[in-house]
Amino acid sequence: MSTSLAHWFDTPLGHYLLSREQAYFDQTVADIFGFHALQVGLPTCPFLAQSRIVSRWTLDYERPADVLADPHALPFAENEIDLLVLPHALEFTDDPHRLLREAYRVVRPEGQIVIAGFNPFSLFGARRYFGRGTTPPWNGNFIALYRLKDWLSLLGFDVVGGRLDGYVPPFAREPWLNRFAWFEKAGDRWWPIGGGVYFLRATKKVLGMRVITPARELRERREEALAPVGPGRVRESLPTNRKAA
Numbered sequence: 001m002s003t004s005l006a007h008w009f010d011t012p013l014g015h016y017l018l019s020r021e022q023a024y025f026d027q028t029v030a031d032i033f034g035f036h037a038l039q040v041g042l043p044t045c046p047f048l049a050q051s052r053i054v055s056r057w058t059l060d061y062e063r064p065a066d067v068l069a070d071p072h073a074l075p076f077a078e079n080e081i082d083l084l085v086l087p088h089a090l091e092f093t094d095d096p097h098r099l100l101r102e103a104y105r106v107v108r109p110e111g112q113i114v115i116a117g118f119n120p121f122s123l124f125g126a127r128r129y130f131g132r133g134t135t136p137p138w139n140g141n142f143i144a145l146y147r148l149k150d151w152l153s154l155l156g157f158d159v160v161g162g163r164l165d166g167y168v169p170p171f172a173r174e175p176w177l178n179r180f181a182w183f184e185k186a187g188d189r190w191w192p193i194g195g196g197v198y199f200l201r202a203t204k205k206v207l208g209m210r211v212i213t214p215a216r217e218l219r220e221r222r223e224e225a226l227a228p229v230g231p232g233r234v235r236e237s238l239p240t241n242r243k244a245a
């Protein structure tokens with residue numbers, strides 16, 4: 001399915017939307033640091049190109065992905081990935097919950113996940129509903145933004161950013177897309193929830209996690225707190241420049 005969606009991105013409408021998505025990912029991933037980054041799906045789209053993380057891979061069922069594997073069973077250890085990118089992966093899976101659980105498992109605490117998804121409450125969503133398409137992206141399972149936020153919150157992710165984009169009507173021909181390009185600014189201002197695609201950026205939180213102070217440091221603090229206060233220490237604690245009454 002990822003391959004079929006990649007082919008759709010070669011159409012005029014797909015290319016228009018891809019350029020806007022690429023701009024968002026380029027800006028977002030450049031500010032995320034770590035050791036390992038992973039993109040699940042759409043390996044032909046270099047959404048990690050601007051990442052400063054050295055070790056980064058694409059994962060999908062087939063080539064040209066760097067890692068060939070099932071996205072529902074990621075071949076990585078727990079807490080190993082610093083940045084995980086899911087470009088439209090959730091719409092084209094039979095079990096998006098399982099895919100998100102795998103994402104939570106492999107992302108390290110305080111690691112980040114960046115998601116791109118089609119918005120069902122948009123002109124793209126209306127095109128899918130009334131068109132009854134059988135080809136990507138219209139045959140995808142568009143997930144509402146509020147529902148995805150709930151899923152992320154229940155798993156233990158904290159949404160820290162995001163936006164909507166792609167307000168232009170989903171025309172198939174490039175001249176009409178260019179003619180209605182002014183919808184981008186107008187839609188963002190007058191219909192902010194109506195973008196054809198949304199982006200979410202979330203951080204993995206571990207409930208109950210706290211910084212553990214080394215035992216030696218705790219012992220030194222305890223000994224200092226329990227030490228008797230002698231005359232010398234009292235004199236040291238008095239101000240030296242105090243004027244006589």
